[in-house]
Amino acid sequence: MPSGPDDVAVLVAKLRDVGGDRLFSQDARELSDQFAYVAGAHPEWFAPFREEVVVTELLDGFGPSFADQCVLLHGASDRCVDHLTAQLRRRSEFGDQWALAAIGTPAALDAVAWHVRNGGDREFYEECGVWVPPTGPAQYRFTPHRRAVFLHQGATATELAGATHPVGLPVDAVVRDPDRTPISWHYLTLRLAEVPGMPDWPVEQVHLISPRHWWDWSLTARFDEHGRYHSERVVAPEQPAEYDEDDGDLDALLPDDERDALGWVDLRPYDGDLVYCNGYIDLTPGVVGTAGGPPVSIYANPNCDSCGRLMFHVVSVEHRVRDYGDGRRSLFICEDCQLVTCNATSWN
Ligand SMILES: [Zn+2]
16 A cells, blocks of 8 residues: 555556556556545545646546545645536536535535536436535535444443444334334444534434335434434335245344344544455454445435435445345435434445
């Protein structure tokens, strides 16, 4: 991995060299992981190269995820914004759109709004967590600050009750009406204030939970003054027969030790100790996902049931934070309407 700004200059030169094979070669993937490392550990090393990468059109091979680009390209010059806008007047390339949204300056957010209102793909930006309101600049519906979510298994019930970010709370601790709730599983509770840049929120914690469905579901809820969910609404297509709640109990598919797994997570800033691979850090021992940052930028994200605004991304983890169903689990909020939405996507 690079060990200083000079090494980043070498990486940028390699970006030019891999040329037409940028997107698909092994070299390109390794380069991409190295840029992701720079984004996580030393983003300041990249700042001198932002303009070169954008203006001389090296974005095709640049590779890191949108989340990484939000760190590396953040605050790039208006010259970069002008260049990308000129490109988008001619053609819509996803690399140009990612870069423009990732720059995140007032000029860049104005340009994203201009693009969407002039034929650009609104859904593309919403998948990245960027919302274009009826008037004014585009808005980030996420905090660019990321925290690695580390799982610790094997808590006692007492430790669980005292944990800042518990995993495996009883359902009746997080819902107001346990007899009526469609919620059957608690993955994780998060204290919002531990992630910089989250919206003001009237209760301390939010809960990532699951209904009795395998994947591809969405659950929206309101919450009381203790943060317990109520007025839950589940949207889920028909599940495969073997996982249907009438045909087979999802809970029964789990081994006993996993069914009862209790623990907690802690949140740590990104640094040089994480394993950066293919746009994720999940190969790092103990890491199960990321709090903060944009949503996983390949799926549709929820719009608020009440006001229609794109919801604010809080956290995304793998189901194995506490085994139930399969795939990624994410939590979103609307701070205006005080609604929470949890959803489940499969892998990418
Ligand atoms: Zn709303």
